[in-house]
């Protein structure tokens with residue numbers, strides 16, 4: 262048997278000369294092709310080397326000879342499926358469970374796992390939502406003192422189970438997905454009209470059990486065409502599908518039954534979310550550019566496993582992973598384009614962590630570009646980028662206020678404030694174990710002490726600088742800003758009173774985060790410099806204040822729109838969570854237009870310098886991003902931060918340019 266790694270020289274490892282290394286890599290690849298035949302053979306050879314036969318689904322664990330698998334600094338493109346992530350049904354059920362837990366009215370349970378994803382389950386447990394295992398009549402009941410509430414998961418359950426739960430004194434909150442409810446209604450109606458119900462699905466799946474309970478006595482479950490051909494079906498019959506059933510198989514089953522039955526009604530119950538994910542996975546897997554597929558999601562999740570099966574059937578090497586930790590860099594070496602998709606039960610922060618890990622495995626060449634991207638990603642995922650953006654905003658606001666040469670103390674104070682307060686708030690996020698936290702939050706928890714120490718130093722430094730300037734009013738205002746930042750994150754109501762008061766912290770107030778963020782920026786970037794310079798020019802103050810407040814409110818919400826899933830899991834009720842993504846986008850667009858009008862009015866009325874005209878580019882850039890954000894599927898959190906904080910950086914750059922021109 263051909264053992265290429267024993268016969269061929271290995272590719273060079275990444276070194277300082279990445280471009281050269283990439284060229285040698287290409288040469289090496291050509292030599293390999295020459296040695297082992299055409300591209301098809303090359304693929305076959307690679308499949309042999311990496312341990313997967315054509316189309317096999319593998320969990321990434323294998324380790325291969327390092328000589329041939331050493332990384333070569335090659336570029337990779339990750340094609341991320343737009344449909345990856347929670348579907349509507351899972352999201353609704355999660356929302357219900359988390360909202361009940363936040364109300365603190367008693368124990369909250371789910372009957373079986375609410376979602377087939379260990380990371381999301383872990384996060385639910387951290388919020389006190391526990392899974393009940395066993396038959397309903399063996400569960401704790403009213404006699405246990407605090408029976409609590411049971412959330413029915415998206416798959417639904419047989420009606421008798423709900424009755425049994427209620428009989429035990431448990432409150433039942435139905436988290437059954439609306440699509441599953443619709444399928445149940447179809448079945449109940451046809452069963453009442455005397456139809457035999459044929460369900461295409463997995464006999465042992467909880468959803469199918471629930472569907473059967475609505476079918477009365479005449480119900481048959483089939484999962485293959487052969488079973489459909491062999492089934493004894495009494496006419497008239499009605500065919501429905503488990504909502505996550507494979508669409509092609511369903512059509513084949515329907516065709517097989519139609520050939521045998523004159524009176525057959527076929528109902529389309531496969532949900533759009535499932536179809537969209539399956540279609541997009543197939544599109545990616547059939548994309549000739551895509552060389553391998555990574556499917557993210559619970560290993561026991563039926564819909565995720567189905568995506569992996571489809572990808573395998575399309576002939577692509579497919580890796581089903583639960584988290585980024587399951588990725589094996591060695592196994593993924595050599596693929597230039599990787600398709601990435603995720604099941605309907607996979608939180609998007611888990612998918613983003615896998616995306617990030619894939620990028621880390623395959624660094625874009627040349628090295629300078631790779632380092633540039635990694636530095637950018639690290640900056641945006643830390644507070645440094647936001648803090649630098651605050652400096653830029655302060656400079657732009659100072660120009661609007663007519664402060665031509667703002668003191669460096671104000672600029673540094675803005676940096677220190679944003680760094681310290683954002684760090685504090687991230688550290689106060691989530692009481693869950695670190696492994697369950699989204700990567701950005703986990704980073705802060707991992708480095709909590711040095712980050713907290715740096716924040717305290719920054720806060721002390723900025724306050725002392727203002728004291729040394731002798732401006733007590735500005736110092737008091739800055740101290741108030743810090744106090745607000747601290748008060749926002751810490752518990753104001755003792756834990757023992759939390760049953761009486763729902764909002765124990767300011768951050769528990771729905772949609773409060775973005776308002777507090779905007780208020781903080783307003784104080785630090787506008788009011789402190791304005792007071793320090795004698796508090797002159799009220800009309801200019803109004804325009805500068807509106808500019809800073811609205812721009813930072815927009816920035817905070819742009820970031821929140823990308824963090825909706827993790828915010829839900831962390832129990833944060835941001836504006837996008839309250840309004841939904843589409844309405845938030847419309848609201849933010851309207852606010853950006855208002856900001857543009859305010860700036861234009863300020864400039865036209867002569868209340869502010871002509872810089873205000875240039876600053877129209879800031880709300881415009883955010884509007885463009887809001888309506889095109891899905892065009893940037895790679896590293897969405899980095900792109901969102903670039904767009905959000907980038908609008909503030911843009912303001913600073915425009916102000917610098919305008920000032921330079923004015924001086925010239």
Ligand code: SF4
Pocket residue numbers: 348349350351415416438439440441504505532533534535564605
């Ligand atoms: S996959 Fe479809 S049917 Fe199933 S929970 Fe999600 S939205 Fe509902």
